[in-house]
Amino acid sequence: MAGIDFRGVNHLALVCKDMARTVEFYSGVLGMPLTKTIEIPGGGQHFFFDCGNGDSLAFFWFPNAPEAVPGVSAPAHRPDQGDIVSAHGSMNHVAFGVSPEHIERCVGALRDAGVDCTDVWNHDDSEWGVAREFTDDVYVRSVYFTDPDGISLELAAWTRALGVGDVRHEPRSLAD
Template identity: 55%
Template structure:
């Protein structure tokens, strides 16, 4: 039986390691704790994002260009559809009481972001203007220098069996 203990790290690809280090250490306050020089001229750096979890980046001088709308989310206004096997976005857990301060910090740093906390609920639209009893997560979305969509997410309720209410869709049914 396989039993995982959470995420050790997620490995992403950046266009410029120096710019990425400055963003993740300077703006997001994630300490750089391991660097690796790769054979053939690449790098692999690891950042502590809290809770024993890490975000890592690969960089290659001859890496292919970004492909927004295919391999990553298109920037604002948000177009969340991405290709099969792509990474849509990365969400960092945060206390709800820290979300407004995070918005302020992103604004001060000139980082493109949602400019308001997004209240996710089970309504038809999936979001609400105001926080209410049905809001299950509150989020701030922003992008890093590589165009990677990131999220600060605060879960606002405990989930139960009633929260698994939809049958999984199948490509074969279409």
């Protein structure tokens, strides 16, 4: 739509099972400042965390929300542990940008906090999309983990600017 002056993501709103546990994980473990809290009529809550660059990650807590269905409402596994398919309209994962110089340190910090995470993945354009070693072909380095509700999270560090040559594939549909 022409005429919209996009300024990034204001916030992404997810649903958690336990707001106190969510605050402890996102503020206590990941270090995201809690910036806004809202009580919702009917007993719910809506809390916002600063995830950098003026962007926010928000969570709803509803006392009567249905349970998550792994493999439907979210991936059933981390990328290194199995199938990452999730249903149409679902949120597959949230990737937070981090500095390429600090990606290795992020793994250590997560593990020191007791968070089970992957090693650093070097994403490239090879057949499998990931390289064992960091090379000039790597465009992003990632670490994957989940929050206490099983929400798939990623710390992602761009290693080079993307350009016209990075858009090479035609979009597909089930009709193809």
